[in-house]
Amino acid sequence: MTAIEAWELRKTYRGNVRALDGLSLRVEPGTILGLLGPNGAGKSTAVKILTTLSRADSGEARVVGVDVAREPDRVRRSIGVVGQKPGLDAEATGRENLAMQAELYGLVGASRRTRVEELLERLGLAEAADRLAKTYSGGMQRRLDIALGLVHEPKVLFLDEPTTGLDPEARTDLWREIEQLAGDEEITILLTTHYLEEADRLASELVIVDRGRTVAQGTPDELKNALRGDTVQIELTESADGNAAAAVSRVSGLSELAVDGRRVRARAANGAAAIPSIISALEHSGLAVASATIARPSLDDVYFQHAGRSFQQADDERTEVAA
Amino acid sequence: MTPLRHTWQVALRYIRALLRQPAWIGISLVQPVIWLLLFGALFRRTADIPGFTSGSYIDFLTPGVVVMLAVSAAGWVGMGFIEDINRGTMDRLLVSPIWRGALNLGSVAQSVLSIVIQSVIVIVLSLAVGAHFHNGVAGAAVLVAVAALLGAVFASLSNGVAVLTRQRETLIGIVTMVTLPLTFLSSALMQQSLLPGWMQEVAKFNPVNWAADAGRSAASANADWGLIASRTGFLALLLVASAAFATRAFNSYQRSI
Numbered sequence: 001m002t003a004i005e006a007w008e009l010r011k012t013y014r015g016n017v018r019a020l021d022g023l024s025l026r027v028e029p030g031t032i033l034g035l036l037g038p039n040g041a042g043k044s045t046a047v048k049i050l051t052t053l054s055r056a057d058s059g060e061a062r063v064v065g066v067d068v069a070r071e072p073d074r075v076r077r078s079i080g081v082v083g084q085k086p087g088l089d090a091e092a093t094g095r096e097n098l099a100m101q102a103e104l105y106g107l108v109g110a111s112r113r114t115r116v117e118e119l120l121e122r123l124g125l126a127e128a129a130d131r132l133a134k135t136y137s138g139g140m141q142r143r144l145d146i147a148l149g150l151v152h153e154p155k156v157l158f159l160d161e162p163t164t165g166l167d168p169e170a171r172t173d174l175w176r177e178i179e180q181l182a183g184d185e186e187i188t189i190l191l192t193t194h195y196l197e198e199a200d201r202l203a204s205e206l207v208i209v210d211r212g213r214t215v216a217q218g219t220p221d222e223l224k225n226a227l228r229g230d231t232v233q234i235e236l237t238e239s240a241d242g243n244a245a246a247a248v249s250r251v252s253g254l255s256e257l258a259v260d261g262r263r264v265r266a267r268a269a270n271g272a273a274a275i276p277s278i279i280s281a282l283e284h285s286g287l288a289v290a291s292a293t294i295a296r297p298s299l300d301d302v303y304f305q306h307a308g309r310s311f312q313q314a315d316d317e318r319t320e321v322a323a
Numbered sequence: 324m325t326p327l328r329h330t331w332q333v334a335l336r337y338i339r340a341l342l343r344q345p346a347w348i349g350i351s352l353v354q355p356v357i358w359l360l361l362f363g364a365l366f367r368r369t370a371d372i373p374g375f376t377s378g379s380y381i382d383f384l385t386p387g388v389v390v391m392l393a394v395s396a397a398g399w400v401g402m403g404f405i406e407d408i409n410r411g412t413m414d415r416l417l418v419s420p421i422w423r424g425a426l427n428l429g430s431v432a433q434s435v436l437s438i439v440i441q442s443v444i445v446i447v448l449s450l451a452v453g454a455h456f457h458n459g460v461a462g463a464a465v466l467v468a469v470a471a472l473l474g475a476v477f478a479s480l481s482n483g484v485a486v487l488t489r490q491r492e493t494l495i496g497i498v499t500m501v502t503l504p505l506t507f508l509s510s511a512l513m514q515q516s517l518l519p520g521w522m523q524e525v526a527k528f529n530p531v532n533w534a535a536d537a538g539r540s541a542a543s544a545n546a547d548w549g550l551i552a553s554r555t556g557f558l559a560l561l562l563v564a565s566a567a568f569a570t571r572a573f574n575s576y577q578r579s580i
Contacts, residue, residue, distance in 0.1 A: 014579065051418045054580050076420045087415025091340040103332050104419045106325075148415065 001065045003029045003156050003188035004050060009059035010212075011045055019045040020056065021212035027190055027205070029155075032182045034203025035192040036299070038314035042212040043192035044084055047160045050190070051081045064155050077105070080149030084160040088144050090134035094125050097133060098147060105152035119147040123177070139170030146177070157181065159191045163198060171198075178202055194315060196299040206299075208306055210314070215306040220299060227297040227305055229255075230271030234264040234278060237288040247285040251277045256304065262290075267301070326422040333421075333429020334436075337403060341437060348440060355392040355445050359385065360452065362512070369513070377514055377543070378455070385449040386466050386539040387511035392445060393438045393470040394506065394531055397477035398498035400434045401485030408489055408576075417577065427482050427569035434478040435471045442467045457544040465541035465551060472558045473534035477502075479565035486572035505531045510539070533557050 004027040011020040020042045027033040035043045048054035050061055052072035061068045064078045081087075088097050098119060102112040120126045123143040128136060133144060142162065149157055159178070163171040179202065182189055193199050199206055200220050208216040208223075216223060232254075236244060239261045248257055253274060254266040264282075268274035271294035279289050303311045341347065362384070369380045377383040407413040416426060446463050450456070456463045485494055506512070508525050509532035515523060526532040537554035540547045 048580060053414055053418050054577055073420050076418055079418070081415065081418045083411050083414050085409075085411025085414065087411045089336060089412055090410065091343065092336060096339065100332050100336060101419070104329060104416075104421050106420075 001029070002062075003027045003031075004033070004061075004063050004190060006046070006050065006061040007059055009046060009049055009056045009061060011042075011049065011054070011057050019212055020049075020059075022059070022214075023209065023212060024214050025207045025217065027156075027188060029188050030182070030186050031204045032178070032189040032191060032202055034199040034206045035190060035209060036194070036196070036199040036203075036206055036303075037192075037209035038194055038311060041194075041209040041314075043194075043209055044160055045212075046209070047081075047083075047158050047190070047192055051079060051158050052076055053081075077152070078155045080152070080154035080157045082142075082145045082149045082157070082159045082162060084164065086141050086145050087148060088133045088141060091132060093130050093132055094120065094136070094144050094147075095129040097144060098151060101148045101151045107152065115151060119150060123147045137170075138166055139173060142166060142170070142174060143177070146174075150181075153185075154187065156188045156190065159189060161192055161194070163193070163195070175202060196303075196311060200299055208303060210303075210307040216302065223302045224297045224299070227267070227301055229267050229269045229297075231295045231297060231301055232266050232268050232271045232274055232278065233293045233295065234282065234289055235291040235293075236262045236264065236282070237290045238262065240287050243285055244282065244287055247281045247287065248278055251281050254278075258304075258310070271295075326424060329422045329425035330428045330432065333416075333425050334432035335429075337430055337433035338436060341433060348437060351392075351396055351437075352441055352444060354395065355388050355441065356448065358391065359388045359445060359449060363452070366512075372517065374517055375514055377539075379453070381449060381452060381454045382542075383514065383539070384512065385446065385454045386542055387509075387535055388449075389442045389445055389466055389470045390473060390509075390531060390535045390538055391506055391511055392441055393474035393534070394477050394502050396438055396441065397434050397474040398481050398502050399494075400430055400478040401481035401483075401494050402491065403430060404482050404485040405489055405491055405494065408486070414580075417573065423573060424566065424570050426573065427479055427566055430482055431475045431478045431566070435475055438471050438474040439467055442470050456542045458541060458546055462542045462546065466538035469534045469538045469541070469551075469555060469558065472555065472562060473530060476530060476558060476562050476565050479562065479569040483565065483569035483572040486569070486576050489576075505529055508532070509535050511535045530558060530561055 006023060006025050009020045009023045012018045023042060023046055035046065037043050049056045050063060050068060052068050052075050055069060063075045066074045068075050095116060098116040099112060102115055107115055120129045123146060125140065125144060125147065128140060133141060136144065163174050166174065178189065181187055191202060204219060206218065206220055206223060207214055241259050244264050245257065245259045248254065248264055248266060254268050256267045258265045275292050279292065282289055300311050307314060363381050367380050369375060481498065484497055488494060508522055509529050510526065511531065515526060518526065533554040537551045540551055
């Protein structure tokens with residue numbers, strides 16, 4: 001049975017804000033699916049619909065084979081959710097938080113106590129178990145949130161931007177934790193992120209979302225290999241937007257040319273062979289080159305290919321709108 | 324069984340938070356105590372007004388103050404929901420298989436508990452300044468129960484409004500606009516037969532007045548048990564309606580996110 005399936009999910013918020021515009025995805029059991037997209041792409045809305053928190057205007061979704069709109073309570077029993085905002089009760093201790101969550105899923109008495117202790121131990125919270133959650137560090141709070149999502153041993157775990165706001169060390173710790181979950185416990189994980197690095201490292205399968213739609217799905221390697229060729233990046237000694245673009249566009253065999261300040265980026269079937277002609281074209285126009293690099297396609301390139309703009313640019317645009 | 328267990332879990336959460344800040348009960352007692360001691364002393368001569376047949380003013384006022392404290396304490400209960408929604412705790416509960424009614428009823432249970440504690444303190448204080456409870460502990464217990472019932476109604480309404488608006492400012496505005504007029508349009512501070520005619524008419528439909536009448540009757544020498552039963556019944560019906568409203572408010576919230 002497929003762990004998660006969604007067809008053509010659409011949702012428009014009040015004020016005509018279109019969050020989802022036909023998002024479809026499919027997650028096989030035991031995998032980590034990364035839902036990758038810039039801020040505002042519709043990732044969180046998708047998670048809210050799949051976890052029965054919100055409802056789609058149209059489309060259909062099933063989690064562990066159960067329709068989320070028709071039988072939300074059955075879906076709720078088999079999923080764990082770690083939302084973008086902390087779900088923990090800051091005025092209660094870690095142990096109290098877990099005990100309440102366990103009760104809500106019907107775990108009582110000795111089995112509840114055992115499970116709570118197990119999770120405290122597993123997520124490194126045993127020592128802090130009797131402290132109020134509001135005294136926890138950011139990383140500890142996130143781990144408690146994950147523990148809350150795992151109390152009832154869900155088949156599917158949703159992690160909405162799990163590492164946002166964490167310092168680099170806490171982020172790496174959490175990555176290890178997530179990898180372990182998928183490895184040992186054979187749990188299916190759907191993880192949303194707007195960090196390319198995180199998606200690359202954790203996800204066995206990626207769905208790239210842009211403006212509420214699925215623009216690509218595949219393993220990170222598949223997606224990268226589908227982009228034949230290398231990325232060539234030239235750094236100029238000084239910024240020259242128009243001139244540089246005009247100069248490089250005369251070189252044949254290049255695609256996806258982008259100039260941003262001192263940086264010129266393009267795709268070439270053979271990067272090493274293209275560099276001399278690019279440099280000579282630039283110098284011919286009186287532009288001095290500071291450095292040149294060739295890179296295998298990255299997820300950033302994959303996103304660029306499918307969404308028609310760079311990931312960073314999309315992320316920034318959206319943040320500006322939000323601000 | 325499950326509804327009860329879930330309600331208890333939610334209640335336990337709020338009760339624990341309350342017990343961790345017991346000073347809060349003291350702070351919320353300041354107002355009722357001022358009403359009881361200062362207002363009671365200020366208007367002591369009310370008892371001399373021709374047609375005032377309720378004995379001493381402090382006897383009359385005490386049930387009114389108990390009812391008032393229930394309304395004003397319960398009005399703010401929705402603040403907890405707004406906080407839970409903003410923090411994300413509510414969303415976590417909503418994606419769990421929790422019985423939906425437990426969210427409101429658990430929070431109401433905490434509010435009722437704190438109203439009972441405050442009412443008992445106010446009653447003890449009123450005895451110290453000379454108030455009489457003619458039917459002893461039973462009368463006082465009915466007063467507390469009626470106040471708690473009224474508090475449960477207002478706590479549910481507050482929760483429902485909180486979920487629908489999700490704005491502290493809006494909730495503060497509504498609570499302020501509703502509670503004071505409802506208190507003045509009741510017999511909480513003045514014998515009903517001495518109110519202006521139109522106020523007496525309005526008071527008939529005012530739940531605060533139902534509770535004040537029933538609570539006062541229970542404490543008086545000639546308690547009217549028929550009136551107490553009917554007013555308690557009205558309040559119970561209102562509680563069912565307001566709890567349903569608060570629980571259904573989540574549907575609207577979930578559609579909007």
